[in-house]
Every structure is written in C-alpha cells, then in structure tokens.
Amino acid sequence: MPTFEFQTVPTIHMEWSGAARLGERLASHFPARRLLLVTDMGLVKAGLIAPIVADLKANGFAVTVFDAVTADPPERILHACVQSARQESSDIVLGLGGGSSLDVAKLAAVLLASTGQSLSDMYGIGKVESSRLPLALVPTTSGTGSEVTNISIITTGETTKMGVVSPQLYADYVLLDAALTVGLPQLHTAATGIDAMVHAIEAYTSRHRKNPLSDALAREALRLLTANLVPACRDGNNRDAREGMLLGAMLAGQAFSNAPVAAVHALAYPLGGHYHVPHGLSNALMLGPVLRFNAKAAAPLYAELADVIAAPVRSADRARDFVDALQALMDESGAPRRLRDVGVEENGLALLASEAMKQTRLLVNNPVEVTEADALRLYQEAH
Numbered sequence: 001m002p003t004f005e006f007q008t009v010p011t012i013h014m015e016w017s018g019a020a021r022l023g024e025r026l027a028s029h030f031p032a033r034r035l036l037l038v039t040d041m042g043l044v045k046a047g048l049i050a051p052i053v054a055d056l057k058a059n060g061f062a063v064t065v066f067d068a069v070t071a072d073p074p075e076r077i078l079h080a081c082v083q084s085a086r087q088e089s090s091d092i093v094l095g096l097g098g099g100s101s102l103d104v105a106k107l108a109a110v111l112l113a114s115t116g117q118s119l120s121d122m123y124g125i126g127k128v129e130s131s132r133l134p135l136a137l138v139p140t141t142s143g144t145g146s147e148v149t150n151i152s153i154i155t156t157g158e159t160t161k162m163g164v165v166s167p168q169l170y171a172d173y174v175l176l177d178a179a180l181t182v183g184l185p186q187l188h189t190a191a192t193g194i195d196a197m198v199h200a201i202e203a204y205t206s207r208h209r210k211n212p213l214s215d216a217l218a219r220e221a222l223r224l225l226t227a228n229l230v231p232a233c234r235d236g237n238n239r240d241a242r243e244g245m246l247l248g249a250m251l252a253g254q255a256f257s258n259a260p261v262a263a264v265h266a267l268a269y270p271l272g273g274h275y276h277v278p279h280g281l282s283n284a285l286m287l288g289p290v291l292r293f294n295a296k297a298a299a300p301l302y303a304e305l306a307d308v309i310a311a312p313v314r315s316a317d318r319a320r321d322f323v324d325a326l327q328a329l330m331d332e333s334g335a336p337r338r339l340r341d342v343g344v345e346e347n348g349l350a351l352l353a354s355e356a357m358k359q360t361r362l363l364v365n366n367p368v369e370v371t372e373a374d375a376l377r378l379y380q381e382a383h
C-alpha cells in the first residue's frame with residue numbers, strides 16, 4: 001500500500017430542494033450571522049436567489065449579496081467582492097453558483113481574514129498564510145467540483161488563468177441540491193458534465209498523489225457521470241440523472257483535489273483566456289486528442305476505466321474501447337466537438353500552445369511529457 005494523504009471538506013449534505021432550508025442549516029452549523037452571498041446575475045434573474053435570501057434573513061442572517069461574478073472571474077471582481085463584504089463587516093461567506101462563484105467565494109473568505117498577504121502572493125501551491133472566514137458552498141452546476149476542492153482559478157491580466165491551491169480553500173459545509181441544476185440548458189449540462197468526467201480521468205491517471213481513495217472516488221464518479229450524462233442532457237427534469245451528475249461531479253472533485261488534473265486542463269485554460277470558451281467546453285474539446293496522446297503511458301489505466309464505464313467491447317484493446325466510448329458519449333451529449341466550431345482560428349493555435357506551456361502546475365501531473373510542439377499538434381488535432 002502506498003503512503004498517502006487525503007483531504008476533503010468535513011460536512012457534505014445532499015438533499016433535493018435542500019436550498020429551501022439553507023438558512024436553518026447554516027444557522028445551526030455556524031455562529032456567525034453577517035453573511036456575504038457570492039453569486040452571479042444570471043441566477044438572480046432566474047429567481048433562484050431571492051427565496052434563499054429571504055430564508056436566510058428569516059433565520060437571523062444579515063445578508064449582503066454580491067452578484068457580479070462572471071465566467072473566468074478576473075482579479076478585479078474578487079477585489080470588488082471583498083470590498084463590499086468589508087463595508088458590511090461580513091463574518092461568514094456563502095458561495096452559490098457555478099465554479100466561478102464558488103472560486104470567488106473561497107478566495108474572498110481567505111482575503112477577508114488575511115492580515116495583509118496580497119492575492120498575487122497566494123498563486124501557486126500552499127502559499128496562503130492566513131486562515132479564512134467560515135465558508136459554505138452550494139453548487140448549481142454538475143461540473144467543476146469546486147465545492148470540495150482546495151483550488152480557486154482566477155484570470156490575471158487579460159488572458160492568463162492562475163490557481164491558488166491551499167488547504168484553507170476547503171469549505172466548512174457543502175450542500176448538494178440537484179434541484180438547483182434543473183434549469184441548466186443542455187449545452188451547459190453537457191459541457192460541465194464532461195469537465196467532471198475529465199476530472200475523474202485525469203485524477204485516475206495523475207502522475208502525482210494518485211492513491212487508493214482518489215482512485216475509488218474517481219471510478220465511482222466516472223461510473224455515475226457516464227451513466228447519467230446523456231439522460232440529463234435529453235431531459236433536464238430527470239431527477240435521478242441530475243442527482244447522479246451532481247454526486248458524480250462532487251466525487252470527481254474530491255478525487256482531483258487530491259490527485260491533481262493534468263494536460264487536458266493545461267490545454268483547456270488558454271481557450272478560456274483567449275476565446276472565452278467556457279471551462280467545461282474547453283475540456284470537452286481537448287479530451288479526445290489528449291486521451292489518445294496519453295495512451296502510450298496510460299493505456300493500462302484506461303483499460304481499467306473501460307470496465308468501470310462498461311464500455312462496449314469493440315477491439316482487443318480495452319484502452320481504445322474506453323476512448324471510443326467516451327467519444328461516442330460526447331457526440332451524443334450534443335456538445336460542440338471541434339475548436340473551429342467555437343470560433344478558434346487555425347492561426348491562433350501556436351499562441352495557445354505557448355500559453356499552455358505556462359500551466360506547469362498541471363503539466364507535471366500528465367502521464368506523458370507534453371512539449372510545446374506536442375501541444376500544437378494536440379490543438380491541431382482538436383481543430
């Protein structure tokens with residue numbers, strides 16, 4: 001048995017429509033009562049936030065809503081969020097939304113408790129010095145797994161995405177309410193779901209810190225996600241499929257928070273930075289080429305995963321069956337399949353390849369070394 005360490009959040013509560021009783025849950029879990037709610041305008045307009053705020057107030061919370069989170073959140077949004085919380089002396093943070101809102105909430109909770117360390121000094125692994133405010137997270141997509149990871153991704157400058165990775169970013173309390181994901185359109189359901197599948201696969205094949213717990217979580221995550229992706233895409237109201245996806249995405253988050261993701265993510269980030277391709281979709285677009293590239297080292301692990309997802313036996317090569325089954329699933333999900341379908345131009349690929357090389361934090365985890373020439377070939381294959 002290998003020596004390993006595994007961390008995750010202490011409390012995970014799964015309940016259909018549980019968000020309707022969030023105030024009561026948080027009031028019994030935390031003594032703090034001046035709450036900063038971090039979310040995005042889309043959820044406010046969809047009418048999701050108002051009843052939650054009313055319930056929080058009815059349970060004794062003073063609530064400040066910060067609803068300016070955008071996709072690929074830049075540093076200035078995080079700073080604006082922290083400033084609004086300072087004005088209200090917030091003493092607890094609730095992140096409710098997609099990965100961007102949860103990532104901003106996690107770092108806001110840290111910055112609000114920090115005694116002077118600047119955000120720019122926190123990028124990297126294990127750099128955060130302070131503790132944080134009490135933190136609760138409620139995801140509204142089944143994808144990033146951010147609710148159970150120790151990672152926040154922020155866009156620095158115009159186009160570069162940087163990660164803060166630190167144990168302080170593990171939340172105190174997570175609510176998984178799949179009813180919140182029912183309104184997610186098909187394309188988002190597909191892209192975020194495929195992102196979660198990538199988390200499970202990259203955790204299972206990670207060169208670093210892969211361990212029996214992360215493996216068990218990754219396998220069960222991938223089983224749930226592959227079984228429920230197409231049903232959730234076909235009928236967004238399918239409760240079993242929505243719950244399977246949300247649970248699967250969370251388990252994948254637990255896996256990759258311990259056994260980190262690799263080249264699919266490293267190549268996906270520049271697509272978000274330069275072309276604003278959403279995170280999930282970027283990963284979906286790069287998955288096929290990177291799987292084929294990694295197969296020379298990862299084939300035995302892909303073969304194990306082929307059995308986990310019950311991939312049809314089509315060849316003598318189970319790793320190949322695995323890659324083919326995933327391709328078929330992605331086709332069925334309705335997600336765009338090529339970079340050219342999302343506005344990426346052929347003459348932009350070289351820049352993407354050089355940008356991907358900056359993601360050293362992720363590339364070191366890949367089962368096969370990726371050079372800049374490899375990255376360019378992978379983008380060309382995906383184009």
Ligand SMILES: [Zn+2]
Pocket residue numbers: 144195196198199265279283
């Ligand atoms: Zn991801």
